[in-house]
Amino acid sequence: MERHQSKETCELLTEGYCIIPDVIAPSELVRIKNAIDAAIEESRRRGVATYTPFMDPNDRNIRLYTLPDFDDVFMELLRAPVALKLVRELLGEHFIVSSFTGNIALPGSGSMNLHADQALVVPPPWTAPWAMNVIWCIDDVHEGNGATRFVPGSHHYQDFRDVPPDALEKSQAFVASAGSIIAMDGRMWHTSGCNTSEDEQRAMLFAYYTKDFLRPQTNHDAALSEATKARLDEEAKALLGMGAAANVRIGGGLVQLAKGPPIDTGVTLGRTL
Ligand SMILES: O=C(O)CCC(=O)C(=O)O
Numbered sequence: 001m002e003r004h005q006s007k008e009t010c011e012l013l014t015e016g017y018c019i020i021p022d023v024i025a026p027s028e029l030v031r032i033k034n035a036i037d038a039a040i041e042e043s044r045r046r047g048v049a050t051y052t053p054f055m056d057p058n059d060r061n062i063r064l065y066t067l068p069d070f071d072d073v074f075m076e077l078l079r080a081p082v083a084l085k086l087v088r089e090l091l092g093e094h095f096i097v098s099s100f101t102g103n104i105a106l107p108g109s110g111s112m113n114l115h116a117d118q119a120l121v122v123p124p125p126w127t128a129p130w131a132m133n134v135i136w137c138i139d140d141v142h143e144g145n146g147a148t149r150f151v152p153g154s155h156h157y158q159d160f161r162d163v164p165p166d167a168l169e170k171s172q173a174f175v176a177s178a179g180s181i182i183a184m185d186g187r188m189w190h191t192s193g194c195n196t197s198e199d200e201q202r203a204m205l206f207a208y209y210t211k212d213f214l215r216p217q218t219n220h221d222a223a224l225s226e227a228t229k230a231r232l233d234e235e236a237k238a239l240l241g242m243g244a245a246a247n248v249r250i251g252g253g254l255v256q257l258a259k260g261p262p263i264d265t266g267v268t269l270g271r272t273l
Pocket residue numbers: 103146147148149190191192193204206
């Protein structure tokens with residue numbers, strides 16, 4: 001492991017996740033919670049359902065999509081240096097935001113199907129991290145209120161066939177305080193937990209970044225309102241993969257192709273392509 005890498009980065013590279021506490025100040029947490037409440041109302045007003053039956057067993061999971069369209073604070077989270085540092089360490093310099101969604105699990109919410117986010121956008125084999133989530137914990141999260149559950153070591157699975165039948169039983173809940181971020185390799189198999197608490201809400205926001213050559217989950221150019229788009233600077237547009245040029249980087253203006261096969265095929269960990 002390189003010397004300059006932090007403990008968190010090392011854990012992310014080796015364990016497939018790391019937790020960084022106290023990233024969001026208490027006053028910011030209030031601002032984000034208010035933005036989430038407003039987004040729920042606005043999403044419903046726009047006719048976008050906050051219950052997604054193909055994902056969740058009942059409507060106690062409130063889903064929010066395309067968060068940057070609701071409040072500028074969400075774009076600030078996507079651009080937070082602490083998050084982008086982790087993304088660079090795992091995915092390298094060239095990445096985009098694939099989607100930014102929220103899942104607010106209310107008491108009585110159930111678990112979705114086990115999955116790995118990279119497996120949702122890349123066919124196997126999954127030999128390198130091409131995707132990752134930076135999960136913003138807006139509430140304290142733990143087993144009882146349905147924190148995300150992950151299968152330790154599952155970021156090494158390379159194919160659907162590698163997922164054991166008892167993967168769910170092997171899963172464990174993340175435990176983190178409100179204001180933490182959890183960075184998770186996109187190959188980690190995980191699911192939402194069941195919120196069995198009496199009265200605890202569990203809001204977690206999923207900033208999903210991928211290598212820039214992967215088609216994103218959200219077409220931000222189509223999904224964001226004109227008003228939101230007008231507020232984005234060039235750097236934000238690039239982060240959202242909204243530039244006019246899309247997948248033209250790999251060949252390096254044909255120079256790389258003329259030189260022969262790429263030196264690094266993206267099959268090894270970190271800083272590739
Ligand atoms: O809400 C959670 O804990 C997990 C959500 C998730 O994995 C997803 O939406 O893909």
